[in-house]
Amino acid sequence: MEQVDLGVIGAGPAGMAAATIAATAGLSVVVLDEQPAMGGQIYRAVASGGAARTDILGKDYLEGAGLAQDLQASTARHLTEAVVWDIAPQEGGVAITYSHKGIPARIEAKRLLLATGALERPVPLPGWTLPGVMTAGAGQILLKASGMVAPRAVLAGSGPLLYLLAVQMARAGSPPLALIETQSLRDQLAAAPRLAGGIRGWRILIKGLGLLAELRRHGIRRITGARDLEVIGTGRAEGLRFSAQGRAQEIACDTVLLHQGVVPNTQASRALGLAHDWHAGQRAFVPRTDGWGESSHPGIFIAGDGAGIAGAKAAAVAGQLAGLQIACQLGALDRAARDAKAQPARKTLDAERSIRPFLEAAYPVAAQILCPADKTLVCRCEEVTAGDVRHWAGLGCKGPNQTKAFGRVGMGPCQGRYCGLTVTEILSHSHNLPHSQIGAYRIRMPLKPVTLGELSTVNAPEDAEEGHPK
Amino acid sequence: MLVPVTFEGAEMMLPEGANLAAALLAAGVGAFRTTPVSGAARGPYCMMGACFECLIEISGATRQACMMQVQAGLVIAKPKGRANGAG
Numbered sequence: 001m002e003q004v005d006l007g008v009i010g011a012g013p014a015g016m017a018a019a020t021i022a023a024t025a026g027l028s029v030v031v032l033d034e035q036p037a038m039g040g041q042i043y044r045a046v047a048s049g050g051a052a053r054t055d056i057l058g059k060d061y062l063e064g065a066g067l068a069q070d071l072q073a074s075t076a077r078h079l080t081e082a083v084v085w086d087i088a089p090q091e092g093g094v095a096i097t098y099s100h101k102g103i104p105a106r107i108e109a110k111r112l113l114l115a116t117g118a119l120e121r122p123v124p125l126p127g128w129t130l131p132g133v134m135t136a137g138a139g140q141i142l143l144k145a146s147g148m149v150a151p152r153a154v155l156a157g158s159g160p161l162l163y164l165l166a167v168q169m170a171r172a173g174s175p176p177l178a179l180i181e182t183q184s185l186r187d188q189l190a191a192a193p194r195l196a197g198g199i200r201g202w203r204i205l206i207k208g209l210g211l212l213a214e215l216r217r218h219g220i221r222r223i224t225g226a227r228d229l230e231v232i233g234t235g236r237a238e239g240l241r242f243s244a245q246g247r248a249q250e251i252a253c254d255t256v257l258l259h260q261g262v263v264p265n266t267q268a269s270r271a272l273g274l275a276h277d278w279h280a281g282q283r284a285f286v287p288r289t290d291g292w293g294e295s296s297h298p299g300i301f302i303a304g305d306g307a308g309i310a311g312a313k314a315a316a317v318a319g320q321l322a323g324l325q326i327a328c329q330l331g332a333l334d335r336a337a338r339d340a341k342a343q344p345a346r347k348t349l350d351a352e353r354s355i356r357p358f359l360e361a362a363y364p365v366a367a368q369i370l371c372p373a374d375k376t377l378v379c380r381c382e383e384v385t386a387g388d389v390r391h392w393a394g395l396g397c398k399g400p401n402q403t404k405a406f407g408r409v410g411m412g413p414c415q416g417r418y419c420g421l422t423v424t425e426i427l428s429h430s431h432n433l434p435h436s437q438i439g440a441y442r443i444r445m446p447l448k449p450v451t452l453g454e455l456s457t458v459n460a461p462e463d464a465e466e467g468h469p470k
Numbered sequence: 471m472l473v474p475v476t477f478e479g480a481e482m483m484l485p486e487g488a489n490l491a492a493a494l495l496a497a498g499v500g501a502f503r504t505t506p507v508s509g510a511a512r513g514p515y516c517m518m519g520a521c522f523e524c525l526i527e528i529s530g531a532t533r534q535a536c537m538m539q540v541q542a543g544l545v546i547a548k549p550k551g552r553a554n555g556a557g
Contacts, residue, residue: 034519034537041518083519083537119520129523131500131513138517146492235511236500265520380515380523383507413522418515448519451531 004028005330006323007096007109008076009084009268012040013312014304015115016067017319018326019076021341025327029076030107032098036080038068040117041137042312044144047072053147056171058164060312061144067316085446085454087112087272093299097458099450104458111299111326114269115319118262118305121284121365122418123157124372127231128258129380132238136165136259149174153255154240156180156229158363162259163211170218177253179215180242182260182366184225191361204355223249228368231256260365264306267417270443272297278436281360282309283370284421285440291346292325293318301326314352317345370425378426379419381412389423393430400424400441413449416441473542484540491517491524491536494546502526502535504551525549 006022008015011033023029031038037048043064044050054062071078079100086097093110120135127133136155142148149169153176155162166176195205215222226242232250233239239252263284266276275288275296286308288296293303303322304315324342327333333341372378374387384407392406400416400423403409409423410416416423420441428438446455472483477499484493491514494502501511502524514524517536524535527547535546 036539081537120516129510129512129515131502131511134515134517138515141517142492142495145489146496148492148496150495236513380512380521383505383510413525414520417520449522 001106001108002030003108004030005109005332006030006111006113006326007032007094007107008113008115009033009087009096010040010115010117010304010306011035011038011071011078012042012115012117012304012315013064013067014117014306014315014319014322015040015113016071017316018113018115018301018303018323019078019319020067020070020074021320021323022327022332023074023076025323025332027327027330027332029074030109031071031076031078032082032084032096032107033078033080034083038071038078038080039064040115041141042117042315043067044141046144049147050144053144056168057144058168063312063316083448084268085448085450087268087445087447089272089297089300099454102451102454104450104454106458110330111301113293113301113303113319113322113326114295114306115302115304115315116265116268116306117315118309119265119417120258121260121263121369122378122420122422123258123260123369124376124378124386124419124422125229125231125258125368126373126376127233127237129377130231130233131236132233132254133231133256133258136161136257137262139255139257140165140168143168143172147172150255150257152177152253153257154178154180154251154253155257155259156182156226156240156242157259158183158366159259159261160208160211160359160363161262163208163215165257165259166220167211167214167218170214170220175218175220176257178221178223178251180226180229180240180244180251181222181224182226182229182368183363187364188362191358194358194361195355204358227366229366260369261363262305262309263421264308265417266306266440267415267443267447269295269302269306270440271445271447272300274300274302276440278434279308281357283365283425284309285424285435291321293322294325299329310349310353310356314349317348317352320345321349369422371429372422372426378422379409379412381414381419382408382410384409384419386422386426389426390430393427398427398431399439400427401439403427404441410441415443415447473540475540475542475544475546477546478548486540486542488540489517489536490526490538490540490544491534493540494535501548503549506551509552
C-alpha cells in the first residue's frame, strides 16, 4: 500500500497551497481530488482552459493559475478523478480509500488535510427542485469549465457572488434577465459599522461597487428586499415569482440561479467525528481548529472554506499554515523556520477574515430560507417538506438524527448535504433551542456512494496479503 | 470535436471531453431523471458532485453526469423513478 507523509483531500486553493509548501519542505504528499483538473470550484478548470476565459471571469480567477503552477512544479502527486469515500484514523495516521473510475485504492498518510471547501447553502423555496433551477455556483461552474452561460436566467437570493456571476454572464454576452435580491437596504446600512477598518475593508467595498457599476452599465435590472420567492413551472422552471415594493411580481425565464451564501462542507469532518461549533455569523457549523488548522483529532487538519467561510485568498494562506505545521510536526521544518514562513500567511488570513462580519450582516440569509413554509421541500432526495419536519418536532422528535427515523430525511444519495442545515434550523425554531444543542446529522462513511464491487475489492486482497484470511 | 452519444435512444452529437451534464444542458436536455419518491423531473443543481440530482444511467450503472466527461458511444438513459400518478 502506498504510504505518504501527507494526504490532502481537495485541490482547491487550500489543498494546492498546503501540498506545495509541504512538498517543498521535503514531505511526500498526495493530493486527491474528484475533478479532472486542479483548482477546486473557485478556480475550476484554471489550468485546463478556464484561464483562456480570463476576460470573462476576471483577474481574481487567474490567481488560481499561480497556485496550480506551483503545485505542478512541486514533488506532490496530484490524483485526478479520485473520489475519496472512506477515511479511517489508525495508529500513526489515517487510511484514505478512494475510487478512480470505479477502481478502488487505499493510501496511508501520517497526516491528513481536509481541504474540501464549501457547499452552496441549501435554498429551500417553492419550486427549487424544478429542472432549470441551479445554484449560482453551478452557473459559475458552467462558465469556468464549459464556457457556457445558462440561458434566460434570473439570479435570485443574496450575496456578492450574484454580482460577480451577473457581470461574468454579461461579459460572456448573455446577461441575466434580472437580479432579485432578498437582502434589504436596512440590512446593508446595519452592516456598515462592521466594515473592518483599514485598507482591506475598503478594497472589498470598492470592488463590490465596481461590480454594481458594471451591472448598471450592462443595464441589468436589480430588485432588492424581495420576499416570498417561488419558482413556477410545470416540469421545469418557467419563471420566478416574488413580492417587492409591496406588490407581487413575476419574471418569465428558463433558468433560476439561487444563492444564499456558501457554508463549510463538513461531510468528511462530521464523518470523522471531529468537534464542530455553531457559527452564528455564518449560520453554519464549523469544525473546531487551532491556529494551524489542526482539528480536535491530532494529525487531522482542515484548511480553507471547509474550516469556516473566508474565501479563496484566505484558503490559500490557511493551506500554507497547515502545510507548515505538518512539516514541523514531521521534523521537516524547525519551529523558527515554520514561524518565519507563517508570519505573512497569518497576516493575510487575519485581513481576509476581518471582512466577513460585514458581508454576513449585509447579506443575511433570507427569513423564508431559515424558516421555510410547510409545503416547501427541504430534503430534495427523499422529498420531505418543512411541514413534515415540524410535525415530527411536535411529536417529540428532538434532533436531526431522529428525523431520519421519522421519515428518511437526509438519507438519500446526497447524504444530507442539501438539507442538513435546514433541518437544524427548523428544529431549533420548533423547540426554541440553540443550534448547538440541536446539533447536526451524524454522517457515516462511505462519503460517496460506492458499489459492493468497490467495497469488496479494496478490502479482500489486503486481508489476504497481510495473512488474515477471512 | 463532436462525438455521437445516445440519450434515451436518440443520437446526439456532443463535444468530446466536455463535462457531460453541461453538454446535455447545452443540447437542451432539462430533465435528467424522475425521482423514486414522487416521479418528479430533476436536472443538475450543484454541478459539483454534491447534490446527486443529475443522476443518469450509463450501461445500467447510475452515475453523476456532472462528474463525467463526454466520450463517443455513451449510451445514456434517464433513471426512471416512480411513474407519475402511480399507486
